Amino acid sequence: MKPVVIVGDVVLDRDLDGQAERLSPDAPVPVVDAVEEHTRPGGAGLAALLAADDGPDVVLVTPLGADRVSRTLRDLLAPRVRVVALPLSESPAEKTRVRAGGHPLVRIDRTAPGAVGEPGREVEAVLADAGAVLVSDYGRGTAAQPRMRELLADAARRVPLVWDPHPRGADPVPRARLICPNLTEALAWCDRRDDDLDAVTRSAEEILRRYRADGVVVTMGERGALLSHGSGAPQIFPAERVTGRDTCGAGDRFAATAARLLARGALPSEAVEAAVAAAAAFVERGAASALSQTPAPRPVRDPVAAVREAGGTVVATGGCFDVLHAGHVATLRAARALGDCLVVCLNSDASVRRAKGPDRPVNPAADRAAVLNALECVDAVEVFEEDTPEEILRRLRPDVWVKGGDYTVDRLPEASVVASWGGRTVVLPYLPGRSTTRILAHRS
Structure with a gap:
């Protein structure tokens, strides 16, 4: 089977989980005791791991260097994902969440901007052999690199390309099979404040025209997703009600599922319907934090x-x-x-x-x-x-x-x-x- 290729910015995610039963004597803040640290790839790295849940043929194209964070990410990804690195002048981003009893208290980001180097022949070969491409843009420069944009635009003419955008990221290349912003991103993209279905529909149609995409799907959390192809009424895909509160990584689960199914020949509507169900099930299981607390599941074989x-x-x-x-x-x-x-x-x-x-x-x-x-x-x-x-x-x-x-x-x-x-x-x-x-x- 031809691989699903994930292109984007990898992040090192860390959860510090403990219990908070008292306040600090020197400030009115909780003291978190019995802390356990859980580390996992985030950003495009999480999307790649989730794609690997559905099959072993996954390649991640992402900026990595020779620093400690890059080495840690390589070690975390290597058992399940083939990594093709782009040159990076600085360390990848780090994101640390401190949680007590499962509730987030604070998040600490280290996001020193680094220059992303030009893709080489290995990246060109990987994209030429892709069955589908998922751009997991986390706004750190991978999707904005000029030569990478040329390669992605070429890929979009040949195979299904899914673009998962970021507020600080690059514009999608033309002819994407699906652009999948969340509700906040879609409305902000089009400078709208109302979040009723009419506003979401008009936002999706505007994004579709602006970037000449085949389809735009707006993910709306517990309200499901709205898919527009620009003509006729949009399709609404309701989501199952879930009890999970942590939604970290749900968008990556959605995009990875859609890309995998499009690679297998599914229609966009079929891919979106399955992706909504997969994202809901992911949140119900504990979302991204559950991945770092249990052994990595064995990939489903093709x-x-x-x-x-x-x-x-x-x-x-x-x-x-x-x-x-x-x-x-x-x-x-x-x-x-x-x-x-x-x-x-x-x-x-x-x-x-x-x-x-x-x-x-x-x-x-x-x-x-x-x-x-x-x-x-x-x-x-x-x-x-x-x-x-x-x-x-x-x-x-x-x-x-x-x-x-x-x-x-x-x-x-x-x-x-x-x-x-x-x-x-x-x-x-x-x-x-x-x-x-x-x-x-x-x-x-």
């Missing part, structure tokens, strides 16, 4: 890794799947029956146009992937840009490659690729009389 770990059989198939019909479904079900998981290698829109002509595809890749993902027999969908699937097959290395249609194995160029690691190729016939071309011809 289907291919899970099947391989269990010694099972990975099956892959491929095609355009432009207008899904009964022949497709029969082949997919038969393919899934040959193993323990089925990955569909899906031609990108450009790949379909080269193969089928300028009027195809009828449905864009995101929609085709969403329909395939909804089938019980499909475990994962991978979009590829090339004319043939050899490159993606080399990365997936399935045990069985299934092709539907009137082929023979010796006529399939990818058969030799699959055989190179001991895999086998199987041809399954389509149901007679079913084809996308015939369906479209009858409609015309």
Whole structure:
């Protein structure tokens, strides 16, 4: 699976947790006793860890140096996230919360501004290979670096890009799939004070036009989220009522979930609905503070890794799947029956146009992937840009490659690729009389 790439500013978060049962004799302030220290990555680092909860393929691009704070952050992130560092002239920011009985008393910030260096070839390669990009902007310069902005603008033209903004951060690059400010940020961005749905809707539409985004989703805490695409009525996604009081990191949980699902081909509405539910569950569990008090949860494996770990059989198939019909479904079900998981290698829109002509595809890749993902027999969908699937097959290395249609194995160029690691190729016939071309011809 192609990685989810998080780009942004990492922070070292520290919670000092204790009990306050008396006041200090020298000032009317509480004395916090029995203090325990809990440390974790914050900012873009927290977003990366949360993305890693949903799958192991996460890369964090962030400024780090050779100082104590940078070394601590590397050690905290290394078990679960691949870190690609940008040059940093100063130490990353530190944020310390002092809490008594779970209630915050004071926060101490160390935010010495440092110059962020230019991204090198490793960053360029990581972004070129991304399945989706999440910009977790915490206002410390990563998203404002000129060369980084060029790379992010290029990524937004190729893959889903989610921009999680900051009041002191950079403007989003054009063509973001989603910009996801919280309620306060959205209203301040548009110089509005009312927080009724009409004001939120107008703010979302203004942000969408200003930055030429595909969609803007405003997160509204316990009121859920509002998604606008600029035309028609906005969609409202209510949130489950929760008892948790600490919301630290809820926005990161929301953005990480949305980016992960968009990478898998989900529609923005599907990604937002799931992200609202994930953020509510995150707050209910204790939010970010709970992450530093318990061992890090084991990342959820992607289907291919899970099947391989269990010694099972990975099956892959491929095609355009432009207008899904009964022949497709029969082949997919038969393919899934040959193993323990089925990955569909899906031609990108450009790949379909080269193969089928300028009027195809009828449905864009995101929609085709969403329909395939909804089938019980499909475990994962991978979009590829090339004319043939050899490159993606080399990365997936399935045990069985299934092709539907009137082929023979010796006529399939990818058969030799699959055989190179001991895999086998199987041809399954389509149901007679079913084809996308015939369906479209009858409609015309």
